[in-house]
Amino acid sequence: MSSTETSLAARTVASTQSEMTEIIMPNDTNTLGNLLGGRLMHFIDLTGALAAYRHTHTNIVTASMDHIDFIQPIHVGDLLILKSSVNRAFTTSLEVGVKVWVENTQTGQSHHAASAYLVFVAIDREGRRLKVPGLLPETPDEQRRYADALLRRQHREAEAVRRRQERHAAAQ
Numbered sequence: 001m002s003s004t005e006t007s008l009a010a011r012t013v014a015s016t017q018s019e020m021t022e023i024i025m026p027n028d029t030n031t032l033g034n035l036l037g038g039r040l041m042h043f044i045d046l047t048g049a050l051a052a053y054r055h056t057h058t059n060i061v062t063a064s065m066d067h068i069d070f071i072q073p074i075h076v077g078d079l080l081i082l083k084s085s086v087n088r089a090f091t092t093s094l095e096v097g098v099k100v101w102v103e104n105t106q107t108g109q110s111h112h113a114a115s116a117y118l119v120f121v122a123i124d125r126e127g128r129r130l131k132v133p134g135l136l137p138e139t140p141d142e143q144r145r146y147a148d149a150l151l152r153r154q155h156r157e158a159e160a161v162r163r164r165q166e167r168h169a170a171a172q
């Protein structure tokens with residue numbers, strides 16, 4: 001890990017909160033006029049990265065995106081509203097939560113369409129990992145997400161070990 005000139009002073013969750021709004025165009029959709037899953041993942045990745053940038057003030061790469069449920073189809077002409085914030089910062093990585101809403105432009109009604117957790121890793125221009133600032137969860141919701149993020153990290157690590165063991169066993 002290399003040293004960084006970026007301040008490592010802890011930051012608040014509010015300082016990382018980010019939002020992106022997109023109108024779904026025909027290019028974003030499949031033959032039924034519904035938003036492509038991969039395109040939604042792209043928007044989620046970008047919105048997650050906004051919160052990560054605001055936290056680290058460095059270059060970042062996406063290390064992982066957790067399981068996503070596509071709860072309801074999203075149609076051409078709908079508005080997609082994505083909101084993100086940092087849930088917890090670790091040593092060189094941080095977990096960001098992204099929540100997606102869809103708004104029907106004709107009725108004004110909106111509903112929750114998807115959620116995801118992403119892990120980003122801070123790196124310098126040479127690709128060396130950088131320490132990230134700590135996070136200060138202030139509200140009860142922020143403190144709950146902060147605690148849950150550690151459980152998800154432990155689950156990811158256990159899954160990574162399991163997959164490594166499976167690959168090792170398959171190679172025997």
Ligand SMILES: CC(C)(COP(=O)(O)OP(=O)(O)OC[C@H]1O[C@@H](n2cnc3c(N)ncnc32)[C@H](O)[C@@H]1OP(=O)(O)O)[C@@H](O)C(=O)NCCC(=O)NCCS
Nearest residue numbers: 060061062063064089090091092093094119121123129156
């Ligand atoms: C992400 C990456 C930098 C991790 O490198 P690595 O050598 O495996 O790093 P380490 O094992 O030392 O882990 C570094 C940190 O990343 C975390 N990490 C690594 N792989 C991870 C994964 N798959 N999921 C979640 N976190 C992960 C580790 O927990 C560690 O966090 P910590 O420092 O906060 O404890 C590397 O795998 C990479 O460059 N991947 C490609 C990224 C990319 O191209 N993304 C898409 C375009 S942006």
